[in-house]
Amino acid sequence: MSKRQLTLTEPFKIKMVEPLRVTTEEYRHNKLKEAGYNPFLLRSDDVFIDLLTDSGTGAMSDKQWGGIMTGDESYAGARSWEHLESVVKDLTGMPYILPTHQGRAAERILYGILGGKGKVFISNTHFDTTRANIEFTGATAIDIVYDEAQDPEIDLPFKGNIDLEKLPKLIKQFGKENIAAVIITVTNNSSGGQPVSMANVKALRKICDDNNLLLVIDGCRIAENSYFIKHREKGFEYKTYKEIAQEMLRLGDAFIMSAKKDGLVNIGGLLTMKDEALSLKCKNLLIISEGFTTYGGLAGRDMEALAIGLKEVFDPDYLHYRIRSTAYLGEKLRAKGVPVVWPIGGHAVYIDAKKLYCHIPIDQYPGQALVCDLYLKGGIRCVEIGSVMFGKYDKNGQLIPAANELVRLAIPRRVYTQSHIDFVLDVFDDILEMREQTKGYRITYEPPFLRHFTALFEKN
Ligand SMILES: Cc1ncc(COP(=O)(O)O)c(C=O)c1O
Numbered sequence: 001m002s003k004r005q006l007t008l009t010e011p012f013k014i015k016m017v018e019p020l021r022v023t024t025e026e027y028r029h030n031k032l033k034e035a036g037y038n039p040f041l042l043r044s045d046d047v048f049i050d051l052l053t054d055s056g057t058g059a060m061s062d063k064q065w066g067g068i069m070t071g072d073e074s075y076a077g078a079r080s081w082e083h084l085e086s087v088v089k090d091l092t093g094m095p096y097i098l099p100t101h102q103g104r105a106a107e108r109i110l111y112g113i114l115g116g117k118g119k120v121f122i123s124n125t126h127f128d129t130t131r132a133n134i135e136f137t138g139a140t141a142i143d144i145v146y147d148e149a150q151d152p153e154i155d156l157p158f159k160g161n162i163d164l165e166k167l168p169k170l171i172k173q174f175g176k177e178n179i180a181a182v183i184i185t186v187t188n189n190s191s192g193g194q195p196v197s198m199a200n201v202k203a204l205r206k207i208c209d210d211n212n213l214l215l216v217i218d219g220c221r222i223a224e225n226s227y228f229i230k231h232r233e234k235g236f237e238y239k240t241y242k243e244i245a246q247e248m249l250r251l252g253d254a255f256i257m258s259a260k261k262d263g264l265v266n267i268g269g270l271l272t273m274k275d276e277a278l279s280l281k282c283k284n285l286l287i288i289s290e291g292f293t294t295y296g297g298l299a300g301r302d303m304e305a306l307a308i309g310l311k312e313v314f315d316p317d318y319l320h321y322r323i324r325s326t327a328y329l330g331e332k333l334r335a336k337g338v339p340v341v342w343p344i345g346g347h348a349v350y351i352d353a354k355k356l357y358c359h360i361p362i363d364q365y366p367g368q369a370l371v372c373d374l375y376l377k378g379g380i381r382c383v384e385i386g387s388v389m390f391g392k393y394d395k396n397g398q399l400i401p402a403a404n405e406l407v408r409l410a411i412p413r414r415v416y417t418q419s420h421i422d423f424v425l426d427v428f429d430d431i432l433e434m435r436e437q438t439k440g441y442r443i444t445y446e447p448p449f450l451r452h453f454t455a456l457f458e459k460n
Pocket of ligand 1: 105185258260268
């Protein structure tokens with residue numbers, strides 16, 4: 001291969017630009033203090049490179065913007081709904097398709113119906129909104145990703161897989177009548193954006209069949225997961241990304257999607273299923289809380305853009321660029337000596353803050369310290385995925401820490417160029433230089449659920 005072929009170029013050209021504001025470190029210092037050292041509370045105008053999330057932050061294509069203009073805004077039976085429904089039916093193979101305004105609305109509806117006190121949900125790793133929606137009903141959410149996946153350094157192809165040995169034990173422990181659903185999250189966002197293999201989902205299907213359990217696929221990054229399967233799992237080399245996604249989705253009983261990821265749109269969600277009785281219950285809740293069944297909280301133009309996005313996301317040039325550009329950031333950080341979760345996942349690079357800031361005790365949140373330092377040094381915004389997000393307290397008020405103290409640099413789709421990413425890499429030189437001087441944080445305010453969004457901190 002010639003050198004030119006090795007260069008990773010963005011497979012699109014830029015038609016419209018949005019200015020970024022350059023600020024000083026002093027300015028950012030004041031803004032961060034005002035925000036209670038929680039970057040969720042910063043104004044986006046004060047952020048230079050926003051890696052807070054890949055959710056709803058992507059750039060739409062010219063075709064999607066064209067679809068925005070032709071969206072049908074009829075309340076019922078809109079053309080744009082028919083377009084979306086046919087694309088989603090083809091992708092999932094499921095007959096009952098409900099649109100929602102975003103992923104957590106689908107979660108609230110489905111888990112609100114399935115959950116309740118005494119019920120148990122089992123997943124590779126529940127995403128934060130998934131866990132919150134389940135626990136809000138009084139049910140319990142249990143994560144059983146393989147133990148090896150908790151080790152940020154072990155190089156395995158499918159570190160998102162659910163632990164197939166632990167699952168039968170849990171079914172026995174709680175009784176299958178109490179298991180509300182098994183949820184497989186692909187890729188597994190909360191444990192490093194790691195992929196799930198087809199073999200794992202097939203084996204999971206068999207366990208669910210044997211025990212009469214409902215299998216939900218939380219597949220907001222189903223296209224990115226398909227990329228890893230094609231390139232890492234034997235037998236899929238000659239299948240298209242879309243065929244791989246279709247095969248996986250047909251293994252589920254229900255599919256939840258935050259379309260703000262692989263739907264390539266800024267807002268939208270989906271809830272689809274095979275069972276008619278369950279779909280009727282979901283429809284009722286949808287109408288009460290989201291909107292009529294043919295728009296579910298979305299405008300016609302949103303549904304049009306989503307229908308187009310769900311086709312574009314399987315384009316091989318796009319997916320190759322997407323996965324390789326995330327790996328570019330991760331591989332270069334690793335080469336600098338920054339401890340990253342390995343191998344690099346699909347939508348984000350995860351940094352092991354416990355290792356980077358090994359002098360900061362866990363109850364002083366090393367991940368939050370790194371998040372703040374990245375903003376101070378480079379105007380980069382990102383999120384802690386550790387004990388701020390997942391920590392709990394025991395009855396004495398002592399922190400029960402999360403399994404890992406990670407910081408996520410999520411890459412918005414089709415937004416930043418390689419030079420933006422090179423800037424992020426430069427900022428890490430400063431981070432490495434000042435790592436020993438960095439101090440931890442304490443929480444001064446926290447809400448009862450999803451505390452990372454609105455918690456306030458003070459520097460120690
Ligand atoms: C795996 C997973 N499930 C569910 C959600 C929730 O989706 P939304 O943010 O659209 O409500 C997310 C969002 O990041 C996610 O990553």
